[in-house]
Amino acid sequence: MSLPEFRLLRPSTVEEAVRYLSQHAGNIRVLAGGTDLIPSMRQRLFEPEYVLDIRHIGELKGIRQGAEVEIGALTSLTVIEHSEFLRRHYPVLAEAASTVASPLLRNMGTIGGNICLVTWRKGCGFCIKKDGDLCHVAPGGSKCWAVFSGDTPPALLCLDAHIEIASSAGLRRIPLREFYTGIGDSYRRLEANELVTRIFLPAASADYRGIYRKLRIRGSIDYPLAGVAVVLKRSNGHVKDARLAITAVNPAPMLIKAAPQMLEGKAVDTNLAEAVGDLAAKTAKPLTTSALTPEYRREMIRVFTKRAVLAAANN
Amino acid sequence: MSDFSIIGKRTAMVDAAGKTTGAGKYTDDLTLPGMLIGKILHSPFPHARIKRIDSSRARALEGVVAIVTGKDAPNPYGILPVGHDEHALALDKVRYVGDNVACVAAISEAIAENALELIDVEYEVLPAYFDPEESMKAETDLIHENKLHNIEKDYHHVFGDPEKAFGEADYVAEGRFIANEVTHAAMEPHSTLAAFEIDSHTGKPGRLTVWSSTQVPYYLQHKLSLVLDMPMAQIRVIKPLVGGGFGGKSEVIPLEIIAAIAARAAKAPVKITYTREEVFWAHRGRPRSIIDLKTAVKKDGAITAVKARVVQDGGAYCSYGVVTILYSGALLGALYDIPNIQYDGYRVLTNKPACGAMRGHGTVNVRFAFESQLDEIAARLNLDPAEIRRRNLLKPPCVTINGLRVQSYGLPECIQQVVERSRWKQRKGQLGKASGLGIACSHYVSGAANSIIRSDMPHSTVNIKIDRDGGVVVYTGASEIGQGSDTMTAQIAAETLGCSLGRVKVVAADTDLTPIDIGSYSSRVTFMAGNATLRAAEQVKKQIASAAARKMNCAPEDVVFREDKVFRKGDTQGQSPTPLEPTQAAVSVSGRVEGQILRGSLQQKRKEEGQKYFLTFEEAVVAAIDFHGALTGTGSYAPPPEARGGKHKGAGVGPSPAYSYSAQVAEVSVDEDTGEVTVHKVWAAHDCGRALNPVSVEGQIIGSVWMGMGQALEEEMVWKDGMLMNPGLLEYRSPSSTESPEVEPIIVESVDPEGPFGAKECSEGSLAATIPAIANAIYDAVGIRLHESPFTPERVLAALRARKGAKPINLTEGVDPTAPRRFREHGGALWFRGKGPERHPLDPARREAADAGGDD
Numbered sequence A: 001m002s003l004p005e006f007r008l009l010r011p012s013t014v015e016e017a018v019r020y021l022s023q024h025a026g027n028i029r030v031l032a033g034g035t036d037l038i039p040s041m042r043q044r045l046f047e048p049e050y051v052l053d054i055r056h057i058g059e060l061k062g063i064r065q066g067a068e069v070e071i072g073a074l075t076s077l078t079v080i081e082h083s084e085f086l087r088r089h090y091p092v093l094a095e096a097a098s099t100v101a102s103p104l105l106r107n108m109g110t111i112g113g114n115i116c117l118v119t120w121r122k123g124c125g126f127c128i129k130k131d132g133d134l135c136h137v138a139p140g141g142s143k144c145w146a147v148f149s150g151d152t153p154p155a156l157l158c159l160d161a162h163i164e165i166a167s168s169a170g171l172r173r174i175p176l177r178e179f180y181t182g183i184g185d186s187y188r189r190l191e192a193n194e195l196v197t198r199i200f201l202p203a204a205s206a207d208y209r210g211i212y213r214k215l216r217i218r219g220s221i222d223y224p225l226a227g228v229a230v231v232l233k234r235s236n237g238h239v240k241d242a243r244l245a246i247t248a249v250n251p252a253p254m255l256i257k258a259a260p261q262m263l264e265g266k267a268v269d270t271n272l273a274e275a276v277g278d279l280a281a282k283t284a285k286p287l288t289t290s291a292l293t294p295e296y297r298r299e300m301i302r303v304f305t306k307r308a309v310l311a312a313a314n315n
Numbered sequence B: 001m002s003d004f005s006i007i008g009k010r011t012a013m014v015d016a017a018g019k020t021t022g023a024g025k026y027t028d029d030l031t032l033p034g035m036l037i038g039k040i041l042h043s044p045f046p047h048a049r050i051k052r053i054d055s056s057r058a059r060a061l062e063g064v065v066a067i068v069t070g071k072d073a074p075n076p077y078g079i080l081p082v083g084h085d086e087h088a089l090a091l092d093k094v095r096y097v098g099d100n101v102a103c104v105a106a107i108s109e110a111i112a113e114n115a116l117e118l119i120d121v122e123y124e125v126l127p128a129y130f131d132p133e134e135s136m137k138a139e140t141d142l143i144h145e146n147k148l149h150n151i152e153k154d155y156h157h158v159f160g161d162p163e164k165a166f167g168e169a170d171y172v173a174e175g176r177f178i179a180n181e182v183t184h185a186a187m188e189p190h191s192t193l194a195a196f197e198i199d200s201h202t203g204k205p206g207r208l209t210v211w212s213s214t215q216v217p218y219y220l221q222h223k224l225s226l227v228l229d230m231p232m233a234q235i236r237v238i239k240p241l242v243g244g245g246f247g248g249k250s251e252v253i254p255l256e257i258i259a260a261i262a263a264r265a266a267k268a269p270v271k272i273t274y275t276r277e278e279v280f281w282a283h284r285g286r287p288r289s290i291i292d293l294k295t296a297v298k299k300d301g302a303i304t305a306v307k308a309r310v311v312q313d314g315g316a317y318c319s320y321g322v323v324t325i326l327y328s329g330a331l332l333g334a335l336y337d338i339p340n341i342q343y344d345g346y347r348v349l350t351n352k353p354a355c356g357a358m359r360g361h362g363t364v365n366v367r368f369a370f371e372s373q374l375d376e377i378a379a380r381l382n383l384d385p386a387e388i389r390r391r392n393l394l395k396p397p398c399v400t401i402n403g404l405r406v407q408s409y410g411l412p413e414c415i416q417q418v419v420e421r422s423r424w425k426q427r428k429g430q431l432g433k434a435s436g437l438g439i440a441c442s443h444y445v446s447g448a449a450n451s452i453i454r455s456d457m458p459h460s461t462v463n464i465k466i467d468r469d470g471g472v473v474v475y476t477g478a479s480e481i482g483q484g485s486d487t488m489t490a491q492i493a494a495e496t497l498g499c500s501l502g503r504v505k506v507v508a509a510d511t512d513l514t515p516i517d518i519g520s521y522s523s524r525v526t527f528m529a530g531n532a533t534l535r536a537a538e539q540v541k542k543q544i545a546s547a548a549a550r551k552m553n554c555a556p557e558d559v560v561f562r563e564d565k566v567f568r569k570g571d572t573q574g575q576s577p578t579p580l581e582p583t584q585a586a587v588s589v590s591g592r593v594e595g596q597i598l599r600g601s602l603q604q605k606r607k608e609e610g611q612k613y614f615l616t617f618e619e620a621v622v623a624a625i626d627f628h629g630a631l632t633g634t635g636s637y638a639p640p641p642e643a644r645g646g647k648h649k650g651a652g653v654g655p656s657p658a659y660s661y662s663a664q665v666a667e668v669s670v671d672e673d674t675g676e677v678t679v680h681k682v683w684a685a686h687d688c689g690r691a692l693n694p695v696s697v698e699g700q701i702i703g704s705v706w707m708g709m710g711q712a713l714e715e716e717m718v719w720k721d722g723m724l725m726n727p728g729l730l731e732y733r734s735p736s737s738t739e740s741p742e743v744e745p746i747i748v749e750s751v752d753p754e755g756p757f758g759a760k761e762c763s764e765g766s767l768a769a770t771i772p773a774i775a776n777a778i779y780d781a782v783g784i785r786l787h788e789s790p791f792t793p794e795r796v797l798a799a800l801r802a803r804k805g806a807k808p809i810n811l812t813e814g815v816d817p818t819a820p821r822r823f824r825e826h827g828g829a830l831w832f833r834g835k836g837p838e839r840h841p842l843d844p845a846r847r848e849a850a851d852a853g854g855d856d
């Protein structure tokens, strides 16, 4: 399919970018790496009149260390994957980034784009998500169940990341966990005139052990069919603090809220890891896709959680 | 192979640089002045009557030049003479989601796409059939009026006395196997550019030229002539570079005719390139096959009878279906010695894209079933799986019970090689937790002995012309599709003529220039076009020899051609100590420097010198041209009558002048918590007769194993109500490099008495062994027998849970309760597994469910 026609806008500052956004709100799409937007446009999921190419906003690129860690929304996944600093202090994020798509797509794809990744993507007939009134995966319902399939958000949720959002009204900052709605066709709390500009990792989240486990059929390219991120800090062989999040099995990436209490103060053994796995599996609501049954994927949330918890607790 | 200077050497493909640098041109790279882009409107319904098409709104769109529908070319066609059931654009009915309804030719792709949305089509939706076993019960709303019960074709073969053999067997194994649907996924999407010469006097479209990504230019020329009502002589088909076919381009694909119809209407060249989604709809891949297999053996493992019932889900049109269902039965023979065979094959129509030929055409799924069952039998009889295969070898030369002639037979050596190299005896069963080895064998035809067009004409003809400077031009209809046919042709010509490879230029697959060849499919090219090339080269060589003999004062039979020299037999003068190396001497003697031929002075000087002890190739050529006039030769090949098979109905499919053989050992490990299977290594031995180009043979073996592994573990077309749910390379999961195992290709050379220099096929036969080798390795690793491919993690896990009596995972737990009772989902039965109509008692889904329940 050909790319629909659009006007390309290329701002070089955030101010310029948000001005365009409010000017054309509702009729404009942000292009960061383009690895998600361009295929979606070819499939006519969107046909905006304007495309805002933010790749020339230099200040949104790169990782800055300070009281907290600041990652520009335009930082490529390759940079995150290979950052020595992140690998040492926030390993779960570097690992999650390294599993996205393929090396070429990680060179182009950005962390901001990964967070804002559009749910569901295939044009095999119309559904609620696009022009239709029927849901292929949960027939009979009127809620959109389009699944969120980004790899880095569960890691970022575990790290208690915050994001900075810019608009012509100024900057606001929210915890990432408040960003997602859990509804497939309006999955993120981002106004049409807003831009995600930065991601912040609190210093308090540094130096947790971190593990990301991803279910996919191929060793590369595939989106996650289920994903589990765990971060954990120990003292004296016991869990001091831990967080767990899952992705690709709900319309939003989700923190498993009860997991920290379950783990805190305990020495992790197989039984405990299994119990946490059961908990995570209960939260997962995977739906039909063209690969692997929902039941299997929920089962893998259980297995992967158990494995990730054990690995994080015992190296 | 010191007897050869070019054959048997590792030779880079003659078109390699063009492809790797991007200089090579594929169809979609071509443009013509005034060229339009064509886009096809596809049916959104699996089965519907077209009541009305109104394209007036689309026609009014600026930039739209022509819109064509079924009425513009109503003649039916199909690749098989018995299967002319397709129309380029639907006439009255659409039969699958993606069927072709109309085509817009416009000045840009975007305009053509927009115009499609303005075409109004009124459909009357009809009940549709998606499951072959359901479809076979159909009484009404048949997919094609003349195909009762939606059965395209069924065959019932009995050879020997299977009933008696089953009665006398020591052990009978029985099982149902399902191989889900897969497709070729060639890298290049189909593309066609069609242009009419507009007669400058009448202004009407005259001669037609079509550039197309095809494996079969001559069939395309023929079908175009049928549908467009034009003489074949008025149609020229040219095949540019093709980026892979694997069978997906081995018949006429709708766009190839639609482009021509649109070009005729628009009076301008029209190019159509499929999107990836359209490639999936065009399909012609390997059908989902339901195989009920029964094998009788004696205590010692000797197979006494085989009974197979195969139902293939063929999709909405015949395509190669009749051939596929026949291959599935015929190729039960010619691998092992099986004295009694019963085969019942049903090719069934359903409202999905048509299946057709795909690498290992017809044999792959049945081989998966057979080799898995043989492994079960070996376990049951406590025999080594390699040994049971050895006990059932053929004793060639022979003719099998179903009429297949086998001459060269490298299977014993293939088995021996993989057993040795994998250290099977030491390692089988010893690999430790959840790791295992599995073995399986397969075979394939080196071209069909009977062509699908049922005529006595040669299957391949090749012409050769040699110019005064010693440049050799080979004209062949054989279609290079990436498999290396041009290189093979050049090698055979150069070896036969004793000239260097660089002298040979291959002109291929242009129906105006090259003599007829039926195409690149059924692994026929090396055997048949190779033999034709050999014969053409020998004919020219004879002419050169007679002229050279006069110059050298000897008998023509005593003239030897080698390394760009022509000399007398026994005369060492001509032999250069280091063959092929372009030493200074060789360069000056051959007069050939870096691809250029030095003319004139050197030739002239030596020409005047009187009697010679040797001649350079050019001198010999000049002498021959002076003596005979033009220097041309022609050769053709038709399979010998002895190889053409028996007399029963359907006997035409299966016979081949020679069969390739393969044995493989796969090493896998299984994650018992997730069901994920990792293939670590595959040892693949393939008997290709003689390896004309070892590097190319190895490439084909590795590619076959890789493609087989895709079908074994990952690839599967998933359907929902006739809609393909994974029509893209992201969702249709061909393996990526990360999970591709190490493949150790092992070449076995049985030197076939009829192949060119003894060569047989090497590009398809290996694929079929990979799937059961992996299945058998999984059994060795964790003791589960998988009856349904691909062996996705969930299928493996479900089987593991069932075996262990652990908590079974209920694969239908989350299924929507409002789902219709009718079985609508398959292609792996991913969603509604166990639901719907009664499944066959041996259906693997049932069996697992039953086992799981029992253990609970």
Ligand SMILES: Cc1cc2nc3c(=O)[nH]c(=O)nc-3n(C[C@H](O)[C@H](O)[C@H](O)COP(=O)(O)OP(=O)(O)OC[C@H]3O[C@@H](n4cnc5c(N)ncnc54)[C@H](O)[C@@H]3O)c2cc1C
Pocket: A029, A030, A031, A032, A033, A034, A035, A036, A037, A038, A039, A073, A077, A099, A100, A101, A102, A105, A108, A109, A110, A111, A112, A113, A114, A115, A116, A117, A118, A149, A150, A151, A152, A194, A195, A196, A197, A221, A222, A223, A224, B730
């Ligand atoms: C073959 C393939 C495989 C893939 N596999 C994976 C995978 O395994 N895991 C995975 O997580 N992803 C995968 N992806 C999706 C994608 O490549 C990544 O998610 C990538 O990180 C997206 O980043 P981008 O910069 O390219 O996003 P873009 O395509 O530029 O943008 C994505 C979306 O976010 C919006 N957006 C981008 N940046 C901002 C911003 N700063 N503020 C507001 N909105 C913004 C865009 O408007 C768009 O809607 C895959 C994609 C392909 C094509």
